[in-house]
Amino acid sequence: MFLRNCWYVAGWSHQFPADGLVTRTMLGDPVVLYRKADRAVVALEDRCCHRLAPLSLGRLEGDDLRCMYHGLKFAPSGKCIEIPGQSFVPGKAGVRAYPVVERDCWVWVWMGDPASADPALIPRALGHGEAGWIMRTGELAYKANYELINDNLLDLSHLSYVHAKTLGRNSMAWADSRPRTTSLARGLRVERWVVNNPLAPYLGRPADARTDSWQSYDYLAPGVFLLSSRFYPPGSAAAGDMAAPRPDLEPFWVSQTSQAITPIDEKQSIYYFSSCLDRESANEEQADAQIELFRRAFDEDNAMIEAQQRVIDRTPRPRMLATASDGALNQFRRLMARLIEEEAGADASAVANGQHPAITQASA
Ligand code: FES
Ligand SMILES: [Fe+2]
Structure with a gap:
């Protein structure tokens, strides 16, 4: 559906x-x-x-x-x-x-x-085509239902495992962080501090350098992910009592990514993603390095999610166990189910009232 x-x-x-x-x-x-x-x-x-x-x-x-x-x-x-x-x-x-x-x-x-x-x-993608941002783009085909990809993006604890060698940087910081979730009209806002995490190598910092990053994203129907990542010196999260960073607190690095999932059919999807770096603090080589890291990481997601889809397909009555990390994804699944149900109800009443159904084919 x-x-x-x-x-x-x-x-x-x-x-x-x-x-x-x-x-x-x-x-x-x-x-x-x-x-x-x-x-x-x-x-x-x-x-x-x-x-x-x-x-x-x-x-x-x-x-x-x-x-x-x-x-x-x-x-x-x-x-x-x-x-x-x-x-x-x-x-x-x-x-x-x-x-x-x-x-x-x-x-x-x-x-x-x-x-x-x-x-x-239409959600406004972050930094796309704007002069102040260095943008790179990509896309990836999935042999999987789009909801499994939504689930993946709504539970970023997987960064510490699926992406241990890429985005997770061999740290448990992502798995150990607890996000705050707020309802939006057609989606969710998910925010968290990821504390004392290693930095990406292309920032050119010492290998043992750490950061506290504020990771905030909106996740909107049907599967649009708009993430802003702001990086601060370690200790910043605790200094602010784990609240959202004050507007006057200057990050030393800012990254934005907008991603969208479009179902091809029930078993295939296409995933569009960007990487946008603040032109004031990043250069073209760093933009190339970041999108390359994203490609490698999203291939890791792809391998896991396609394998998950194959197991689900072979399972007669698939059942899943909920954990603490599943809060946002379960909330979003319920939201999508409600929107689909409301749409089906509106179509049914339009037909009952003799109006055109929502999807009309004007063929000869
Ligand atoms: S099928 Fe298109 S003109 Fe005949
Ligand atoms: Fe991932």
């Missing part, structure tokens, strides 16, 4: 050329995307309403897309505007068009009822 009335990342802006078709499978839907002459991105159902050939094998004609099986032509609205061999185009002939917004170097697609597509619901 997926939450449909939600913005999903379809990719990085640079993955959508000025002239070309890009395909994605999102929430099980085949989607073809392209840019119009004004550079706005169009997302259409990748399935011709005539004989169901993929429109991604078609041809761009200005802002329109022609199916190259029998030549039906579609406007960016999804409406069929030409049928070779006949002068009449039925009013309902067309394919589904998905609302698209390009923001913060990501292309966001609304997978539900277009009438509910509110751009104000």
